[in-house]
Amino acid sequence: MANPCRLRAAALTTTVLLFAVLAGCGGSAKDGDLTAQELDWQDCPAPSEAEGGGSAPSPLPGGTAWQCATMKAPLDWSRPKGDTIGIALIRAQADGPANRRIGSLVFNFGGPGGSGVTTLPAFGADYTTLRTRYDLVSFDPRGVGRSAPVRCESNSQLDEYFQQDATPDDKAELAEFINRTKQFNAACEKNSKKILPHVRTTDAARDMDLMRQVLGDDKLHYFGISYGTELGGVYAHLFPRHVGRAVLDAVVDPTQNPEQGALGQAEGFQLALDNFAKDCTSQPKECPVGDTEQQVKARIAKLLADLDKKPIPGIFPRRLTETEATNGIAQSLYSKDFWEYLTEGLEQAYDGDGKVLMLLSDSLNGRSENGEYSNLLAANTAISCSDAKPRYSPDYVQRKLPEFRAASPLFGPFMAWGMLSCTDWPVPGAADHPDVSAPGSAPILVVGNTGDPATPYEGAKKMVEALGRGVGVELTYKGQGHGSYDSKNKCVQSAVNGYLLDGKVPKAGVVCS
Template sequence: MGAAPAARADPVDTSDLPESLTGQSLDWSRCPAPDPAQGDDQMSPAPLPDGTGWECATMEAPLDYRDPEGETLGIALIRSRAKERGDGRIGSLIFNFGGPGGSGVITLPAFGQDYGELHRRYDLVSFDPRGVGDSEGVSCLDSEGLDRFFAADPVPDGARERSRLTDRLRRFADGCEDASGDLLPHLTTTATARDLDLLRRVLGDDRLHYFGISYGTELGAVYAHLFPRRVGRAVFDAVVDPTGTTEQGALAQAKGFQLALGSYLDHCGEREDCPLGGDRDEAEDRLEQLLHRLDSRPMRTQDPDGRRLTESLAWGGIAQSLYSEDFWPYLTQGLGDALDEDRPDGTVLLALGDAMNGRNPDGTYSTLQSSLTAIGCADSSERYSERDVRDVLGEFEDASAVFGPPMAWSLLGCTHWPVDGARAHPKVGAEGARTILLIGTTGDPATPFEGTEHMQEALGGPGTAVRITFEGEGHGAYTSGNDCVRDKTNAYLLNGDIPDDGTTCD
């Protein structure tokens, strides 16, 4: 494996930025309908249950923090003002929902009802990070090109298919460079963390109160490293492991999704109508056989554009369904339709795969997956070869016959990237920061629980961060419906009550 040269360190503190940036006044106004680049919700955000509406604005940030007087880019923002004013209001609570590549402008109002208690004393705020959605979102291929890209075989079976995979990844990278070449070097998590600090200052907060989910925990940790004395009350839910290589992270995810798949199969097997049957090993074998058939014979669907369900799209739909137990009934329906002996139909699995890939109902795409690649490749200096993948493929297959092979080959995602990555690991040591709350879920497929322990150690140990363990399923604990997690998190954010390290919620 080769490593690209590390990017030059960024020396500029946001307190040194020009007054035109630090003193900018945001023009908050009624939010328009979301842009397709942000996602598939084409309606203006609905008010919160307490009747409070949403406002949107754009903040200007330096394209390159090493050149603060130079070109700027607009960061799309959304907020809902706190119900309490005066002494009852704590400040702004800024959310990042992960990806990297998720639009906070569309996600926060979609889940706003889950944060109603926090809304009493916080302005709820989120944003589209640089390179995402309406913040100069990266779009590497047109819609038809993305349809072909996501439908293509994710696991090459021989030299010819490996060549096709390489060509496909190269075309995707070339498309990103053609569309956003000047932007790509500036999409690091470090730059976005500096955007967070500029936003904190523009909003008038002395400290950053923050709620990060999934990749948002890495962003929050990088912020805490850069600005430890400016950390306020910060929650990291579904914690990313900041210590491993890209290969180690992909292998951990393969194991995590396999663990979640086993939980789903056990749940499904208890139902008389489970399309995979009641025996767990036989059920997984039937699932593997379905994917194998789709590799050579894509399945018809009711898609208005005539698309068929391929192995790649079905795999994405299965993975999407394991992010939350709420999706399990849809996965059961989709598998039942696909396994129907008389009239197999891939419509539901296709819809789930589209959700994973950010495809909108009108056939356009959000920037989700393009942004995810662009940010990940800007961050990571690791570049893998086909030989690297073949060397570890057996280990990935042992971890999961379903998820291991595609996750192994996904290591090539940055191989042809036109921009060098910043470093092998994010810097997250945060000595001097106020206590950060970490929440890990034992059955989390995407950010396996072990990452919570590694993040705590990397931040500085129990003196810097405390852990809550949620013994449950899904990606993210606060919105799981578990009262214990919600109550302890709210007590921390609203009252500053720090739970005991190692607290368990079940």
């Protein structure tokens, strides 16, 4: 949860076969010019283990099938004629009149480390209106899923990793926590040495500009969510003249370093927990978690303290620890739709049954029901640590703990200790924070949600300011959950659709509720 995100798997032989099949799907480039490559769109295979496994995507309502291809991109963008890697793509073609088609609308759903090839089909029906004028396109960024995936530890090792105590209370627990983090980072270096130096957000942004050209678009039309907003901002900085119609939703604050970001997330998840407690205790029926807002939070805190001393049965043979319970609570706060599962999970945990909270935790960590993990954690760590320059020491975290606890008694310590995840990373970080200044760019619609736990609302204003005068246009949604467009709020969707479909830029400062 130090880098909150989301989600399965196939046998190794199947994965190897998929790589073999897809290696030839990138088409050929003329004289080494990768912009001239032709994509060979085919029916999509079942997701690979690194993407989370499962079944091949079902057609959209109406019958449109999803198509997949692989784009060749330089492994090292400083050597564009050198070795290449495959970037996995997925699309659903526009279903409106051909003379109304604008081009491709490229999605990144965040993480970093989330597979766009699996996420876009899962939410494709939500973008039906946008498909009237765009091909819907997404991709696995480099290091993710089927795009030269970062690989670190095995499934059994990851089970141990997520069972560890991530909020050490004494020297012995701290030593174990530090050692476990070193082991994970060393496994990443051993198993993914070639790709690790080349998974920065700037590399992914350059891949997107190549993608724009290979897809045949003069401008990149883009919809970025969560970390996808950072990627979109970095793209706008590098290629301001190539920005088409772009929307950034659930906005990462581009001015913050990792410490500030972790503190902001602690505050954001605490706000969401406060809102959950208020909602539960304001319903006509009795709140099963507590009679008052304060009692709800106090009982959750006691549950976690009890689990720190003695875990309870979860999904056999694993037991629900304090760390996994905290993960499960965090996952349920991403959306108000999940609050009923949080209530159920807490009720069960009070009775000694940790299954629901563990299921929520598994979802956050990318673990399938059959015990296999996507490469979400590996990619998330690799991209985050390659991007961020600061490296924090245990002594520094110890000094910062009071500040984090003040921000959130429940989530603060968890977020603080998570800052050690990059301390022994084998690749140096690029910068304190990303550069998203984009003078000369077309307008970019920036949508902030006042109740967002993972990307606090203040980040939207900071993104607008950082993009520069005349570029960022802020829209506020007074709601709950991570993101705004997927809340199905009519005001938000009307503004976003109006811009993407018709080029109508909303007035700055519009508020939707």
